[in-house]
Amino acid sequence: MIRVYIAGPEVFLPNGFEQVERKRALCRAYGMEPSARQGDFLHYQGGDKFVFGTMIAKHNEELMLESDIIIANLTPFRGISADPGTVYEVGFMCALGRKAFGYTNTTRSYAERASADHYNGQVERAVSGRLVAVDGQMVEDHGMTDNLMIDGGIARSGGFILHGDAAPGVLFTDLTAYEACLKKITEHIGSSHRRCDTPQL
Amino acid sequence: MIRVYIAGPEVFLPNGFEQVERKRALCRAYGMEPSARQGDFLHYQGGDKFVFGTMIAKHNEELMLESDIIIANLTPFRGISADPGTVYEVGFMCALGRKAFGYTNTTRSYAERASADHYNGQVERAVSGRLVAVDGQMVEDHGMTDNLMIDGGIARSGGFILHGDAAPGVLFTDLTAYEACLKKITEHIGSSHRRCDTPQL
Numbered sequence: 001m002i003r004v005y006i007a008g009p010e011v012f013l014p015n016g017f018e019q020v021e022r023k024r025a026l027c028r029a030y031g032m033e034p035s036a037r038q039g040d041f042l043h044y045q046g047g048d049k050f051v052f053g054t055m056i057a058k059h060n061e062e063l064m065l066e067s068d069i070i071i072a073n074l075t076p077f078r079g080i081s082a083d084p085g086t087v088y089e090v091g092f093m094c095a096l097g098r099k100a101f102g103y104t105n106t107t108r109s110y111a112e113r114a115s116a117d118h119y120n121g122q123v124e125r126a127v128s129g130r131l132v133a134v135d136g137q138m139v140e141d142h143g144m145t146d147n148l149m150i151d152g153g154i155a156r157s158g159g160f161i162l163h164g165d166a167a168p169g170v171l172f173t174d175l176t177a178y179e180a181c182l183k184k185i186t187e188h189i190g191s192s193h194r195r196c197d198t199p200q201l
Numbered sequence: 202m203i204r205v206y207i208a209g210p211e212v213f214l215p216n217g218f219e220q221v222e223r224k225r226a227l228c229r230a231y232g233m234e235p236s237a238r239q240g241d242f243l244h245y246q247g248g249d250k251f252v253f254g255t256m257i258a259k260h261n262e263e264l265m266l267e268s269d270i271i272i273a274n275l276t277p278f279r280g281i282s283a284d285p286g287t288v289y290e291v292g293f294m295c296a297l298g299r300k301a302f303g304y305t306n307t308t309r310s311y312a313e314r315a316s317a318d319h320y321n322g323q324v325e326r327a328v329s330g331r332l333v334a335v336d337g338q339m340v341e342d343h344g345m346t347d348n349l350m351i352d353g354g355i356a357r358s359g360g361f362i363l364h365g366d367a368a369p370g371v372l373f374t375d376l377t378a379y380e381a382c383l384k385k386i387t388e389h390i391g392s393s394h395r396r397c398d399t400p401q402l
Binding site: 011012013014016049050052053054055056057058060061064078079080081082083084085087088089090091092093094095096114118135136137138139140141142143144146147148149150151152153155156 | 212213214215217250251253254255256257258259261262265279280281282283284285286288289290291292293294295296297315319336337338339340341342343344345347348349350351352353354356357
């Protein structure tokens, strides 16, 4: 059975635990197993915040090592890009040669979000064809979901990114795109006739 | 000789090429070799932006595979967190068991930036001890530079993060923290008596 590392910023939500459980249950409904392991950090009694954070990081890396694929929620989080913890995890799994899949609850590309949300529209198309912002910085414009390392890494791993279009109020709880992702993965893996842990690099 | 993958958002700067060259020259001045390789993408004649972006991603992953360590510029870029391409690369190198090092040109922690810059101070300490923002979301508060996967992964790889304090106008060009990082790495690697490519996981 395919073991799935479910990555995303849900842990920060007010109803984070319930949201994670909903995603885990849906994963099982599609015949895959969400990764799970007892974390040492749960028993940490020391008061060092940094050590505690590092224990959680270790736990998550161990979960990834025992997972076949990652499904990453790339919905922009506190800004124009995906949650950086999730992005780290996509890079980690791609380096291990595991298949990486993503979804995002917006249809807007990175270039659109950077231009509109970060630069308030103060972006111009230069003669070179590049998008250049008011501060002189180049805005990456590859028709991608986020930075090219993320989209490129996921594509090269053999995975894909699906785009949903959730209302602002349910941006982090709407699971339409996540479920579409699960459905497509089961079809994709069924038809590819190869193990998910085959190194792709 | 230690081969270094130099990661950061400099490529987006108006003077990106010169800034990258400055960083490469400093790396050599400290007795290490910046990774280099001719990229196929330089000769790409097709007009597909996505394919072009994926070729750059492939090129960068190949550079990482042949590098012993990564030095990542984690200075917040277009928001409260590090450039997501750089974060992907830190995760990628940590999964390969390479030592990861970082620097940032701000002394402010993730919790400070999220609270002040994203939530405009509308964050409270709950009875549980957690920092909770006005939207009910938990703000990660581990005394870390960024998301715990980044700080935790770097610490677990055997690396470290250094913090500079650059003026806003030179946030992406000041190389004081970068150079301190190079200096400390040469001391660190000299004293650790172990190969940089030893898997740490």
